[in-house]
Amino acid sequence: MAVIAAALAFTAATAACSASGTAATSQDAGVSKKAEEALASISGKILGKGANGEEAATPDEAKLSDAEVAQVKAKNATAAIVMHYGGNDWSTAQVAGMKSEFARLGIKVIATTDANFKPDKQVSDIETVLAQKPDIMISIPTDPVATAAAYKKVAAAGVKLVFIGNTAKGMTVGKDYVSVVSADDYGNGVVSAHLMAKALGGKGEIGLVFHEADFFVTKQRYEAFKSTIAKDYPAIKIVEEQGIAGPDFAGDAQTVASAMLSKHPNLSGIWGVWDVPAEGIMAAARAAGRTDLKIATEDLGKNVAIAMAKNELVVGLGAQRPFDMGVTQVDLAAGALLGKKEPGYVAIPALPVEHSNVLEAWKQVYHQDAPADLQSSFKK
Template sequence: MKSPPVRLALAACLVFVVAGCSSTAGTSTHQSTRISAKADAALSELRGRVLSKGPHGESPAVASALTLTVDEEAQVRAKNATAAIVMHTGGDDWSQAQIAGLKYQFEKLGIKVVAVTDAAFKPDKQVSDIETVLSLKPSIIVSLPTDAVATANAYKEAAKTGAKLVFMDNVPQGMTVGEDYVSVVSSDNRGNGVVSAHLMAKAIGGKGKIGVIFHQADFFVTKQRYDGFLSTIQTDYPDVNVVEQKGIAGPDFAGDAQAAANAMLTKYPDLSAVWAVWDVPAEGVMAAARSAGRSDLVLVTEDLGKNVAISLAKGDLVKGLGAQRPFDQGVAEATLGAYGLIGKQAPPYVALDSLAVTHDNVREAWTQVYHQPPPDWLNSSYKK
């Protein structure tokens, strides 16, 4: 049996340990609250702003500034024009929303869509698609080049036919705005990267080890996302440690990202979070996390696709993302095609601001992004 002095000493030690733990917990809670407030303030300041510059350093014009008068719309309809949509890929929600926005606006302007192609992220396939489309003699071509160098000659040949070219996101090398193409339209991809950095910092309390999965290609917009995320997380949140970065080149972006995430989780069992460059690679990260039993892993990404939306709605692995506005982007691209038809001066670069999406606003964000009510599967997935 311990003597009273020993018991008193042990009790004093226990009080000291508990007080120390309480102090540590209090400090951690304080830091998390401070980081959350800092991230929220930054996100609020970003709302409605565009951070990206164009492919050649152009300042952005806002999509809402693109207008056609009643007389100009009549001039467009009188052209009996046609349009071809030459996609880098058609197999994701973003691409389908772009196509929907394009078709909506082209129909509104009396322009017939004669072709929609899907290059499956393969430059040689896209070159072939362009050659096939040119046989239809479209008045307008709207396209996202898979590779700025490998596809350049094909687009230059398209420009020589007199077709009015409007680009999504990326511009082929050696082409001049106002001469070879009308304009380029993009979401604020740098802004989306910045948004996702603040969302990640908030989700992990501003500290921890993270991995980054980026697009290993000469692709203007994905570079902007990566640069925006990395510079913000490293500059604004010094207690977040980027311990691993892996590039993926596709075309199996989900599979490549899963392999990259598996390697990260094996090498760093205490990894707090992963950033993925868009929603399809994020799906691969989700698969890796589930396989490793890492239900606590925080995942932040870009683009509001179906599977990441479900994860957000459930309060699962995905904690936030920076969303583009692809339907509105398609409307802007079709409008610029009409500008080209009637010789109206177009801004060289048009951008749409980023949208921060979390569990709380995922259903409202779906409507903003796709111009449709939240689907039943999203509403049924949502956990309050």
């Protein structure tokens, strides 16, 4: 209740200090209450399904018993981590979670690769790693079609393959791969929509910056955000949507956000598909002198966390729990080594994050205290 009260106080304060200088209205308070009630009603729930319509299992279903841990250790297995791209907080936390659990289970990590979101680089990474004959591979495809043939080679070699969030095309769970572990990306999109609406007082014009790729998890966020705004907040109008393909996601987002702000002078907010594009939107807002712009996004990266802590630009986001996802991925792969039949789709609920709980959320997401610069940025 204290967190909710603090969040309500924050919403009222920001509304009172908006660029128009108008005081918070009864509509603002009503929207804030509506958003808070919606967020409370979905807390801990999985709203989305897997790419093939699968119902989500929970991480608890992947956990290993003490006896199973001992059996895994006795195998002296090896593993490879093949990422789509690295260097951001989400990928770093994913790898940290995986390596922590691999170490606990006595599994040696023989390779960790970063494709920089380039399918041809990832195909090369997969083939190079496969030559080292790992027992386990955990990976997220940069492109589900362009990488499919390479992943099929992994399956044919008998490697226990676990996907992160997105699967390669033409592969069958239980046959070609063990499982896919995901955040509830649909839920994250819903969360960010409610937080955006709360910050806007339920009205205004907004733009969307989405991921222009055949990428299931980012499509889920985009669709969930749009549908929630349309269904629950009809006075918020989406006036423009622009896709970005990367790999310079921050730079591309800054370019399209700058164009949106120029074209739509009454734009009140912009949603970014994850934290790195949101950084580009922040840069565009600052360059345009639009410090009143409301930005909502997904994923608790450090730069957007600092902005939230300062009460600047970023009003809220739906956070994944990448460290926990990493642990679950390893447990599923290890269970498969023992011949266990694992659930084909596992998801972890979205975590709503805004100014009031950003420091606590950091600890939940990354399993460590918020860094000093984030803590010192927090505006009470």
